[in-house]
Amino acid sequence: MIIYKFGGVSVKDASAIRNVSKIIGEADGSLTVVVSAIGQTTNLLEEIIDAHYAEKTSAKDLLEELKQNHLTLILDLFDEFPTKLLTEIQTLFSEMEARISQPFTQPFNFEYDQLIAYGELLSTRIVSAYLNFVGQKNQWIDIRTCLDADDKYRDANICWESSEEKVKFQFRAEENSLYLTQGFIASDFKGYTCTLGREGSDYTAAILAYLLNADEMIIWKDVLGVLNADPDYFSDTVKLDLIPYQEAIELSYYGASVIHPKTIKPLQAKAIPLRVKSFIKPSQKGTLITKGDFPQPLLPNFIVKKKQILITIEPHNFSFIGENDLFFVFSLINKYGIKLNFTQNTAVSFVFCVNHSNRFVNDLITDLKEKYDVYRTDGLELITVRHYTPATITEITEKHRILIEQKNKNTAIFLSQGSQTIPEVDCCCLQEKRQ
Numbered sequence: 533m534i535i536y537k538f539g540g541v542s543v544k545d546a547s548a549i550r551n552v553s554k555i556i557g558e559a560d561g562s563l564t565v566v567v568s569a570i571g572q573t574t575n576l577l578e579e580i581i582d583a584h585y586a587e588k589t590s591a592k593d594l595l596e597e598l599k600q601n602h603l604t605l606i607l608d609l610f611d612e613f614p615t616k617l618l619t620e621i622q623t624l625f626s627e628m629e630a631r632i633s634q635p636f637t638q639p640f641n642f643e644y645d646q647l648i649a650y651g652e653l654l655s656t657r658i659v660s661a662y663l664n665f666v667g668q669k670n671q672w673i674d675i676r677t678c679l680d681a682d683d684k685y686r687d688a689n690i691c692w693e694s695s696e697e698k699v700k701f702q703f704r705a706e707e708n709s710l711y712l713t714q715g716f717i718a719s720d721f722k723g724y725t726c727t728l729g730r731e732g733s734d735y736t737a738a739i740l741a742y743l744l745n746a747d748e749m750i751i752w753k754d755v756l757g758v759l760n761a762d763p764d765y766f767s768d769t770v771k772l773d774l775i776p777y778q779e780a781i782e783l784s785y786y787g788a789s790v791i792h793p794k795t796i797k798p799l800q801a802k803a804i805p806l807r808v809k810s811f812i813k814p815s816q817k818g819t820l821i822t823k824g825d826f827p828q829p830l831l832p833n834f835i836v837k838k839k840q841i842l843i844t845i846e847p848h849n850f851s852f853i854g855e856n857d858l859f860f861v862f863s864l865i866n867k868y869g870i871k872l873n874f875t876q877n878t879a880v881s882f883v884f885c886v887n888h889s890n891r892f893v894n895d896l897i898t899d900l901k902e903k904y905d906v907y908r909t910d911g912l913e914l915i916t917v918r919h920y921t922p923a924t925i926t927e928i929t930e931k932h933r934i935l936i937e938q939k940n941k942n943t944a945i946f947l948s949q950g951s952q953t954i955p956e957v958d959c960c961c962l963q964e965k966r967q
Protein backbone atom coordinates (compact mmCIF):
# COMPACT_ATOMS: atom_id res chain seq x y z
CA MET A 533 0.00 0.00 0.00
CA ILE A 534 1.15 3.49 -0.83
CA ILE A 535 -0.34 6.58 0.82
CA TYR A 536 -0.72 9.86 -1.04
CA LYS A 537 -1.67 13.10 0.63
CA PHE A 538 -2.99 16.04 -1.36
CA GLY A 539 -3.34 19.39 0.41
CA GLY A 540 -5.83 22.17 -0.25
CA VAL A 541 -3.77 23.87 -2.97
CA SER A 542 -3.45 20.67 -4.97
CA VAL A 543 -7.26 20.45 -5.32
CA LYS A 544 -7.98 24.17 -5.42
CA ASP A 545 -9.82 24.20 -8.76
CA ALA A 546 -10.97 21.96 -11.59
CA SER A 547 -7.64 21.83 -13.39
CA ALA A 548 -5.85 21.06 -10.12
CA ILE A 549 -8.21 18.12 -9.52
CA ARG A 550 -7.63 16.88 -13.07
CA ASN A 551 -3.91 16.98 -12.31
CA VAL A 552 -4.47 14.95 -9.13
CA SER A 553 -6.31 12.36 -11.20
CA LYS A 554 -3.36 12.21 -13.61
CA ILE A 555 -0.90 11.68 -10.75
CA ILE A 556 -3.09 8.95 -9.26
CA GLY A 557 -3.30 7.32 -12.68
CA GLU A 558 0.46 6.96 -12.78
CA ALA A 559 0.67 5.09 -9.45
CA ASP A 560 1.27 1.33 -9.25
CA GLY A 561 -0.50 -1.03 -6.86
CA SER A 562 -2.90 -0.27 -4.04
CA LEU A 563 -3.26 3.34 -3.14
CA THR A 564 -4.89 5.28 -0.32
CA VAL A 565 -5.38 8.95 -1.08
CA VAL A 566 -5.86 11.44 1.75
CA VAL A 567 -7.32 14.78 0.68
CA SER A 568 -7.60 18.11 2.53
CA ALA A 569 -10.34 20.67 2.16
CA ILE A 570 -10.32 22.57 -1.13
CA GLY A 571 -8.15 25.70 -1.37
CA GLN A 572 -8.93 28.16 1.41
CA THR A 573 -12.04 26.30 2.60
CA THR A 574 -10.83 25.65 6.14
CA ASN A 575 -9.98 29.33 6.63
CA LEU A 576 -13.40 30.32 5.35
CA LEU A 577 -15.04 27.78 7.64
CA GLU A 578 -13.11 29.31 10.54
CA GLU A 579 -14.51 32.70 9.58
CA ILE A 580 -18.01 31.23 9.52
CA ILE A 581 -17.51 29.64 12.93
CA ASP A 582 -16.12 32.86 14.41
CA ALA A 583 -18.94 34.92 12.93
CA HIS A 584 -21.56 32.52 14.23
CA TYR A 585 -19.92 32.40 17.65
CA ALA A 586 -20.05 36.19 17.76
CA GLU A 587 -23.71 35.88 16.70
CA LYS A 588 -23.12 37.88 13.53
CA THR A 589 -25.48 37.34 10.63
CA SER A 590 -22.51 37.36 8.24
CA ALA A 591 -22.05 33.65 9.04
CA LYS A 592 -24.91 32.81 6.68
CA ASP A 593 -23.47 34.93 3.84
CA LEU A 594 -20.07 33.36 4.25
CA LEU A 595 -21.61 29.90 4.16
CA GLU A 596 -23.41 30.85 0.97
CA GLU A 597 -20.06 31.97 -0.47
CA LEU A 598 -18.55 28.61 0.44
CA LYS A 599 -21.43 26.81 -1.22
CA GLN A 600 -21.08 28.83 -4.41
CA ASN A 601 -17.31 28.13 -4.49
CA HIS A 602 -17.98 24.41 -4.35
CA LEU A 603 -20.83 24.44 -6.86
CA THR A 604 -18.79 26.47 -9.34
CA LEU A 605 -15.92 24.04 -9.00
CA ILE A 606 -18.22 21.06 -9.60
CA LEU A 607 -19.71 22.63 -12.70
CA ASP A 608 -16.20 23.37 -14.01
CA LEU A 609 -15.08 19.85 -13.35
CA PHE A 610 -17.78 17.67 -14.88
CA ASP A 611 -18.93 17.58 -18.49
CA GLU A 612 -22.16 15.90 -17.43
CA PHE A 613 -24.46 17.11 -14.68
CA PRO A 614 -23.32 15.02 -11.65
CA THR A 615 -26.74 14.50 -10.05
CA LYS A 616 -25.65 12.10 -7.31
CA LEU A 617 -22.71 14.27 -6.27
CA LEU A 618 -24.82 17.41 -6.19
CA THR A 619 -27.30 15.69 -3.89
CA GLU A 620 -24.47 14.66 -1.56
CA ILE A 621 -23.05 18.19 -1.56
CA GLN A 622 -26.47 19.70 -0.97
CA THR A 623 -26.99 17.39 2.02
CA LEU A 624 -23.67 18.49 3.53
CA PHE A 625 -24.58 22.15 3.09
CA SER A 626 -28.03 21.57 4.60
CA GLU A 627 -26.35 20.05 7.66
CA MET A 628 -24.06 23.06 7.95
CA GLU A 629 -26.97 25.45 7.53
CA ALA A 630 -28.84 23.64 10.29
CA ARG A 631 -25.82 23.99 12.58
CA ILE A 632 -25.70 27.74 12.18
CA SER A 633 -29.44 28.24 12.32
CA GLN A 634 -29.23 28.36 16.09
CA PRO A 635 -26.63 29.58 18.59
CA PHE A 636 -23.83 27.26 19.67
CA THR A 637 -24.71 25.51 22.91
CA GLN A 638 -21.55 23.48 23.48
CA PRO A 639 -18.00 24.68 24.23
CA PHE A 640 -16.35 26.51 21.32
CA ASN A 641 -13.78 23.82 20.47
CA PHE A 642 -16.47 21.16 20.21
CA GLU A 643 -18.66 23.28 17.95
CA TYR A 644 -15.61 24.23 15.89
CA ASP A 645 -14.78 20.61 15.14
CA GLN A 646 -18.35 19.70 14.21
CA LEU A 647 -18.37 22.40 11.52
CA ILE A 648 -14.78 22.58 10.33
CA ALA A 649 -14.86 18.91 9.26
CA TYR A 650 -17.21 19.69 6.38
CA GLY A 651 -14.31 21.07 4.33
CA GLU A 652 -12.80 17.60 4.04
CA LEU A 653 -16.17 15.86 3.60
CA LEU A 654 -16.95 18.14 0.66
CA SER A 655 -13.57 17.88 -1.03
CA THR A 656 -13.35 14.10 -0.81
CA ARG A 657 -16.88 13.66 -2.16
CA ILE A 658 -15.98 15.82 -5.14
CA VAL A 659 -12.59 14.26 -5.86
CA SER A 660 -13.96 10.75 -5.44
CA ALA A 661 -16.87 11.43 -7.80
CA TYR A 662 -14.52 12.93 -10.37
CA LEU A 663 -12.16 9.94 -10.25
CA ASN A 664 -15.09 7.57 -10.70
CA PHE A 665 -16.35 9.73 -13.56
CA VAL A 666 -13.04 9.40 -15.44
CA GLY A 667 -12.89 5.66 -14.78
CA GLN A 668 -10.59 5.63 -11.73
CA LYS A 669 -12.86 3.46 -9.63
CA ASN A 670 -12.33 4.27 -5.99
CA GLN A 671 -13.89 3.69 -2.65
CA TRP A 672 -14.79 6.78 -0.59
CA ILE A 673 -14.28 6.17 3.10
CA ASP A 674 -15.51 8.34 5.93
CA ILE A 675 -12.35 8.23 8.01
CA ARG A 676 -14.42 8.89 11.14
CA THR A 677 -15.77 5.36 10.91
CA CYS A 678 -12.34 3.90 11.55
CA LEU A 679 -10.08 6.52 13.11
CA ASP A 680 -10.80 6.84 16.84
CA ALA A 681 -9.48 9.67 18.95
CA ASP A 682 -10.14 11.29 22.31
CA ASP A 683 -12.34 14.31 22.90
CA LYS A 684 -9.58 16.91 23.03
CA TYR A 685 -11.37 18.87 20.32
CA ARG A 686 -9.15 20.76 17.85
CA ASP A 687 -6.12 18.75 18.96
CA ALA A 688 -7.38 15.22 19.44
CA ASN A 689 -5.12 12.29 20.25
CA ILE A 690 -5.45 9.13 18.19
CA CYS A 691 -6.43 5.89 19.92
CA TRP A 692 -4.06 3.64 18.04
CA GLU A 693 -5.28 0.26 19.34
CA SER A 694 -8.96 0.69 18.61
CA SER A 695 -8.28 2.33 15.25
CA GLU A 696 -5.95 -0.35 13.96
CA GLU A 697 -8.45 -3.13 13.41
CA LYS A 698 -11.04 -0.82 11.84
CA VAL A 699 -8.52 0.80 9.53
CA LYS A 700 -7.17 -2.59 8.42
CA PHE A 701 -10.70 -3.80 7.77
CA GLN A 702 -11.68 -0.76 5.69
CA PHE A 703 -8.48 -0.27 3.73
CA ARG A 704 -7.61 -3.66 2.34
CA ALA A 705 -4.59 -3.83 0.12
CA GLU A 706 -6.28 -6.01 -2.44
CA GLU A 707 -4.93 -5.77 -5.92
CA ASN A 708 -4.91 -2.23 -7.24
CA SER A 709 -7.50 -0.98 -4.80
CA LEU A 710 -7.95 2.78 -4.69
CA TYR A 711 -9.28 4.42 -1.52
CA LEU A 712 -10.11 8.04 -1.05
CA THR A 713 -10.53 9.56 2.38
CA GLN A 714 -10.31 12.73 4.49
CA GLY A 715 -7.35 14.03 6.40
CA PHE A 716 -7.59 16.03 9.62
CA ILE A 717 -10.78 14.52 11.06
CA ALA A 718 -11.55 11.58 13.34
CA SER A 719 -14.21 10.40 15.72
CA ASP A 720 -14.23 10.61 19.51
CA PHE A 721 -15.43 7.77 21.74
CA LYS A 722 -18.99 9.11 21.67
CA GLY A 723 -19.02 9.29 17.88
CA TYR A 724 -18.64 13.08 17.62
CA THR A 725 -16.26 14.54 15.11
CA CYS A 726 -12.92 15.75 16.38
CA THR A 727 -9.90 17.13 14.53
CA LEU A 728 -6.17 16.64 14.77
CA GLY A 729 -5.16 20.31 14.61
CA ARG A 730 -4.80 22.69 11.67
CA GLU A 731 -2.86 21.22 8.75
CA GLY A 732 -3.42 17.81 10.29
CA SER A 733 -3.96 15.89 7.05
CA ASP A 734 -0.28 15.02 6.79
CA TYR A 735 -0.63 13.40 10.17
CA THR A 736 -3.70 11.42 9.08
CA ALA A 737 -1.75 10.09 6.11
CA ALA A 738 1.09 9.06 8.43
CA ILE A 739 -1.33 7.34 10.82
CA LEU A 740 -2.77 5.33 7.93
CA ALA A 741 0.72 4.56 6.65
CA TYR A 742 1.65 3.23 10.08
CA LEU A 743 -1.51 1.20 10.65
CA LEU A 744 -1.46 -0.25 7.13
CA ASN A 745 2.30 -0.89 7.11
CA ALA A 746 2.54 1.14 3.95
CA ASP A 747 5.55 0.86 1.66
CA GLU A 748 5.78 4.58 1.18
CA MET A 749 3.97 7.86 1.78
CA ILE A 750 4.04 10.85 -0.56
CA ILE A 751 2.95 14.39 0.30
CA TRP A 752 2.20 16.29 -2.93
CA LYS A 753 3.02 20.00 -2.70
CA ASP A 754 3.34 23.08 -4.86
CA VAL A 755 7.08 23.26 -4.14
CA LEU A 756 9.80 20.93 -5.40
CA GLY A 757 10.31 19.37 -1.97
CA VAL A 758 11.46 20.55 1.41
CA LEU A 759 13.50 23.72 1.01
CA ASN A 760 16.08 25.00 3.46
CA ALA A 761 14.05 28.19 3.92
CA ASP A 762 10.68 29.65 3.09
CA PRO A 763 10.92 31.14 -0.42
CA ASP A 764 8.49 33.88 0.63
CA TYR A 765 11.09 35.30 2.98
CA PHE A 766 14.46 34.21 1.69
CA SER A 767 16.14 34.48 -1.65
CA ASP A 768 17.88 31.55 -3.33
CA THR A 769 16.51 28.69 -1.31
CA VAL A 770 17.92 25.21 -1.80
CA LYS A 771 15.90 22.00 -2.02
CA LEU A 772 17.04 19.31 0.40
CA ASP A 773 17.30 15.89 -1.30
CA LEU A 774 17.46 13.84 1.85
CA ILE A 775 16.44 14.53 5.43
CA PRO A 776 16.82 12.02 8.27
CA TYR A 777 13.63 11.45 10.29
CA GLN A 778 15.11 13.02 13.40
CA GLU A 779 16.02 16.18 11.56
CA ALA A 780 12.56 16.39 9.98
CA ILE A 781 11.03 16.14 13.45
CA GLU A 782 13.24 18.99 14.64
CA LEU A 783 12.44 21.15 11.62
CA SER A 784 8.71 20.71 12.00
CA TYR A 785 8.98 21.27 15.75
CA TYR A 786 10.52 24.67 15.17
CA GLY A 787 7.72 25.52 12.76
CA ALA A 788 8.85 24.54 9.26
CA SER A 789 5.43 24.62 7.68
CA VAL A 790 6.10 22.01 5.06
CA ILE A 791 5.19 19.04 7.28
CA HIS A 792 2.83 18.81 10.23
CA PRO A 793 4.93 18.17 13.38
CA LYS A 794 3.29 14.90 14.37
CA THR A 795 3.74 13.32 10.95
CA ILE A 796 7.21 11.88 11.15
CA LYS A 797 7.13 9.77 14.32
CA PRO A 798 4.68 7.09 13.12
CA LEU A 799 6.66 6.79 9.89
CA GLN A 800 9.96 6.59 11.71
CA ALA A 801 8.57 3.87 14.00
CA LYS A 802 8.10 1.56 11.02
CA ALA A 803 10.85 2.99 8.79
CA ILE A 804 8.32 4.03 6.16
CA PRO A 805 9.94 6.46 3.72
CA LEU A 806 8.23 9.80 3.19
CA ARG A 807 8.63 11.74 -0.02
CA VAL A 808 7.63 15.35 -0.48
CA LYS A 809 7.06 15.90 -4.18
CA SER A 810 5.76 18.56 -6.51
CA PHE A 811 2.34 18.01 -8.04
CA ILE A 812 3.39 20.47 -10.74
CA LYS A 813 6.50 18.48 -11.63
CA PRO A 814 5.65 14.97 -10.44
CA SER A 815 8.52 13.33 -12.32
CA GLN A 816 11.09 15.20 -10.23
CA LYS A 817 12.61 13.43 -7.26
CA GLY A 818 11.49 15.77 -4.47
CA THR A 819 12.77 15.28 -0.93
CA LEU A 820 13.16 11.90 0.72
CA ILE A 821 12.72 11.70 4.48
CA THR A 822 14.09 8.47 5.78
CA LYS A 823 16.44 6.88 8.28
CA GLY A 824 20.10 7.66 8.21
CA ASP A 825 22.35 10.62 8.66
CA PHE A 826 22.20 14.05 7.21
CA PRO A 827 24.43 14.40 4.17
CA GLN A 828 27.41 16.64 4.78
CA PRO A 829 28.01 19.52 4.68
CA LEU A 830 25.03 20.63 6.71
CA LEU A 831 23.10 23.40 5.12
CA PRO A 832 21.69 26.10 7.39
CA ASN A 833 17.90 25.80 7.58
CA PHE A 834 15.78 28.85 8.25
CA ILE A 835 12.32 28.83 9.78
CA VAL A 836 10.38 32.02 10.32
CA LYS A 837 7.30 32.38 12.46
CA LYS A 838 5.60 35.71 12.04
CA LYS A 839 3.00 37.48 14.18
CA GLN A 840 4.38 36.37 17.51
CA ILE A 841 3.35 37.82 20.84
CA LEU A 842 6.00 38.00 23.53
CA ILE A 843 4.61 37.76 27.04
CA THR A 844 6.83 38.60 29.99
CA ILE A 845 5.76 37.87 33.54
CA GLU A 846 7.39 39.11 36.73
CA PRO A 847 6.25 38.45 40.30
CA HIS A 848 4.60 41.52 41.89
CA ASN A 849 6.87 41.43 44.91
CA PHE A 850 10.22 41.36 43.03
CA SER A 851 10.78 37.79 44.16
CA PHE A 852 12.41 35.14 41.98
CA ILE A 853 10.57 32.97 39.49
CA GLY A 854 10.43 29.56 41.14
CA GLU A 855 9.14 26.11 40.29
CA ASN A 856 5.75 26.97 41.77
CA ASP A 857 5.43 29.92 39.41
CA LEU A 858 6.36 27.82 36.41
CA PHE A 859 3.91 25.14 37.45
CA PHE A 860 1.16 27.73 37.76
CA VAL A 861 1.97 29.37 34.40
CA PHE A 862 2.18 26.07 32.52
CA SER A 863 -1.08 24.84 34.05
CA LEU A 864 -2.82 27.92 32.66
CA ILE A 865 -1.16 27.52 29.28
CA ASN A 866 -2.28 23.92 29.20
CA LYS A 867 -5.79 24.86 30.30
CA TYR A 868 -6.14 27.21 27.33
CA GLY A 869 -4.44 24.78 24.94
CA ILE A 870 -1.89 27.40 23.94
CA LYS A 871 1.26 26.36 22.12
CA LEU A 872 4.49 28.00 23.18
CA ASN A 873 6.92 28.75 20.39
CA PHE A 874 9.69 30.03 22.61
CA THR A 875 10.42 30.20 26.33
CA GLN A 876 13.15 31.68 28.49
CA ASN A 877 13.38 32.20 32.19
CA THR A 878 15.67 34.39 34.19
CA ALA A 879 15.82 34.89 37.96
CA VAL A 880 13.03 37.44 38.03
CA SER A 881 11.05 36.87 34.86
CA PHE A 882 9.63 34.23 32.58
CA VAL A 883 9.09 35.07 28.91
CA PHE A 884 7.34 33.15 26.19
CA CYS A 885 6.04 33.57 22.65
CA VAL A 886 2.67 32.50 21.32
CA ASN A 887 0.97 32.84 17.96
CA HIS A 888 -1.02 36.00 17.49
CA SER A 889 -3.87 33.90 16.08
CA ASN A 890 -4.55 32.07 19.34
CA ARG A 891 -7.96 33.12 20.53
CA PHE A 892 -7.27 32.49 24.22
CA VAL A 893 -4.22 34.74 24.65
CA ASN A 894 -6.21 37.53 26.25
CA ASP A 895 -7.83 35.13 28.71
CA LEU A 896 -4.42 33.77 29.63
CA ILE A 897 -3.06 37.27 30.22
CA THR A 898 -6.04 38.20 32.38
CA ASP A 899 -5.46 35.12 34.56
CA LEU A 900 -1.72 35.77 34.79
CA LYS A 901 -2.27 39.37 35.87
CA GLU A 902 -3.81 38.15 39.10
CA LYS A 903 -0.41 36.99 40.30
CA TYR A 904 2.16 38.76 38.14
CA ASP A 905 3.11 41.93 36.33
CA VAL A 906 2.50 41.01 32.73
CA TYR A 907 3.99 42.78 29.69
CA ARG A 908 2.91 42.05 26.16
CA THR A 909 4.71 42.89 22.89
CA ASP A 910 3.00 42.19 19.58
CA GLY A 911 4.19 41.87 16.01
CA LEU A 912 7.42 39.96 16.59
CA GLU A 913 9.10 37.28 14.51
CA LEU A 914 10.88 34.15 15.59
CA ILE A 915 13.69 33.19 13.29
CA THR A 916 15.14 29.74 13.89
CA VAL A 917 18.35 28.63 12.21
CA ARG A 918 19.21 24.95 12.35
CA HIS A 919 22.89 24.22 11.66
CA TYR A 920 23.81 27.84 12.01
CA THR A 921 27.24 29.13 11.10
CA PRO A 922 29.06 32.27 12.24
CA ALA A 923 28.13 33.81 8.88
CA THR A 924 24.41 33.11 9.31
CA ILE A 925 24.42 34.57 12.81
CA THR A 926 26.14 37.73 11.62
CA GLU A 927 23.80 38.09 8.69
CA ILE A 928 20.65 37.65 10.78
CA THR A 929 21.78 39.97 13.55
CA GLU A 930 22.86 42.66 11.10
CA LYS A 931 19.58 42.61 9.25
CA HIS A 932 17.14 42.42 12.15
CA ARG A 933 16.57 44.14 15.40
CA ILE A 934 17.05 41.21 17.72
CA LEU A 935 15.44 41.30 21.15
CA ILE A 936 16.45 37.87 22.39
CA GLU A 937 18.89 35.31 21.09
CA GLN A 938 19.02 31.70 22.25
CA LYS A 939 21.54 29.14 21.05
CA ASN A 940 22.30 25.51 21.55
CA LYS A 941 24.66 23.22 19.66
CA ASN A 942 22.59 22.98 16.48
CA THR A 943 19.95 25.64 16.71
CA ALA A 944 19.88 29.40 17.11
CA ILE A 945 16.61 31.19 17.78
CA PHE A 946 16.22 34.92 17.33
CA LEU A 947 13.28 36.92 18.50
CA SER A 948 13.17 39.87 16.21
CA GLN A 949 11.17 43.05 16.10
CA GLY A 950 9.00 42.29 13.10
CA SER A 951 10.10 43.64 9.78
CA GLN A 952 7.69 43.62 6.88
CA THR A 953 10.32 41.93 4.78
CA ILE A 954 12.77 39.50 6.22
CA PRO A 955 14.41 38.65 2.92
CA GLU A 956 17.74 39.29 1.46
CA VAL A 957 19.32 36.62 3.58
CA ASP A 958 20.84 34.57 0.85
CA CYS A 959 20.75 30.89 1.72
CA CYS A 960 23.04 29.71 -1.08
CA CYS A 961 25.60 32.26 -0.25
CA LEU A 962 25.51 31.15 3.36
CA GLN A 963 26.19 27.62 2.24
CA GLU A 964 29.19 28.71 0.21
CA LYS A 965 30.55 30.70 3.09
CA ARG A 966 30.47 27.58 5.17
CA GLN A 967 32.33 25.36 2.77
Ligand code: ASP
Nearest residue numbers: 568574716730731732733
Ligand atom coordinates in the same frame (compact mmCIF):
# COMPACT_ATOMS: atom_id res chain seq x y z
N1 ASP B 1 -7.93 21.44 5.92
C1 ASP B 1 -7.23 21.42 7.17
C2 ASP B 1 -6.46 22.72 7.34
O1 ASP B 1 -6.38 23.49 6.40
C3 ASP B 1 -6.33 20.25 7.30
C4 ASP B 1 -5.19 20.22 6.32
O2 ASP B 1 -5.23 20.87 5.28
O3 ASP B 1 -4.21 19.51 6.58
O4 ASP B 1 -5.93 22.94 8.39
Ligand code: MG
Nearest residue numbers: 540568569574
Ligand atom coordinates in the same frame (compact mmCIF):
# COMPACT_ATOMS: atom_id res chain seq x y z
MG1 MG C 1 -5.63 22.82 4.29
